Amino acid sequence: MEQHQTKLFEAATQNSITSLQQLLIDDPLILERALVNRFNETPLHVAAMLGHVDFVREIIGLQPQLVNELNSQLYSPLHLAAAKGHAGVVKALLSVDNHACLGRDRNELLPLHLATTKGHIEAMKLLLEARPxxxxxKACGGENILHLCVKSYRLEALKLIVTSLKPVVDFINCGDNDGNTVLHLAVAEKQVEVVKYLVSVSAVQVGMKNDDGLTAMDILIRSRRDLRDSEIEYLLKHGDKPAKKKAKKNSWNGLMKKHAVWLEKEKHILMVVASVIATMAFQAGVNPPDGLWKKHDVPKNATGAIDPNVTLEYSTKFYIWNTIAFISSLSIILLLTSGLPIRRRLFMWILMVITWITISAIAVSYLITIKYLREIEGGHDPFKVGDPQVYTLLVWFLLMFLLLVCHTVRIVVKLFKKLRNGCIKCTRSLC
Known part of the structure; x- marks a missing residue:
């Protein structure tokens, strides 16, 4: 008997129908015994995997129950034929019993899943027609077949599935166990062509959020930057429409986009900087520079007049500006850890203003200390007209002021445009 079983498998391997018929003459129950061997490979598994259509048709005609037999990996013959893309074998097996289309293997995958991940379009069409x-x-991890298409880089398979689905709205926006839609995965994998196709499908919701509250655009911003990001960003914002005339590279729009990307990716660095400034300001507050809060007789003018209140005046100024730097740096830390949408222009502007105040306050504290220490040493005012330090200070404040004004004007113009557009829409709706 064992020798007959060996010859049966050899016949399946060689696609020899003649050998099969001879074995059935010698042992009419040979195919019945194949049904008894649970969790073992059957001759039909071998023939289906190798794509021997004629042998498959012959054996299922004699023993159709073999179609639903499973091997040790819980593969049915249909699983193996679909995974290998043997469309003729898939068609023959489905003609006997298409229930195997819904059978799961050990990895919880259907024959359709296996055909999809391998990109066998013809086999997919047959399986979809048999059992839509x-x-x-869903596969393990809550992934549907569209997720598998993207993870396997199968664009044509994705298109076939989407066109065969009716309705497609809920399914194409369905998330996995982490809430990631197929668009989230395509953006994370930087698959430009897949993203382009998905945004062209009207049912796809570009602003869909996963369980972490992230949209596809958020995924793009948080990912490692490369040359494909600009195209993906355009697709997410404008769909598959052809790009109009590009704006200048140095436009404010481009600067703000770059700033948004920088801010999102370098947020932890800004956190470290703010923490360092807060630490510096705290240490300077509880342990001020030597002599700043000590009583000295400081000459106030060239005549040598002494004013003992100068020390109190300098220490008060230093205390005020150092406190501003300390509170501002703590505000930056609070804003970065608050979970607010920092990418939004308003919050970016607020963070920029606070950062500007923090750095400027630290600079002023430093200048106050230097001015005081130089005065008590020799009565020399380091900030008189003509001193290089005066011009350096003026340039610093001018630069900070210009940055603040430019960003503020841009924010105001943006808000004004939105209000104007809103008024126009309201007027049109009333008319």
């Missing part, structure tokens, strides 16, 4: 509901069955 197989597309709704």
């Amino acid at each position: 509901e197989a597309t709704m069955v």
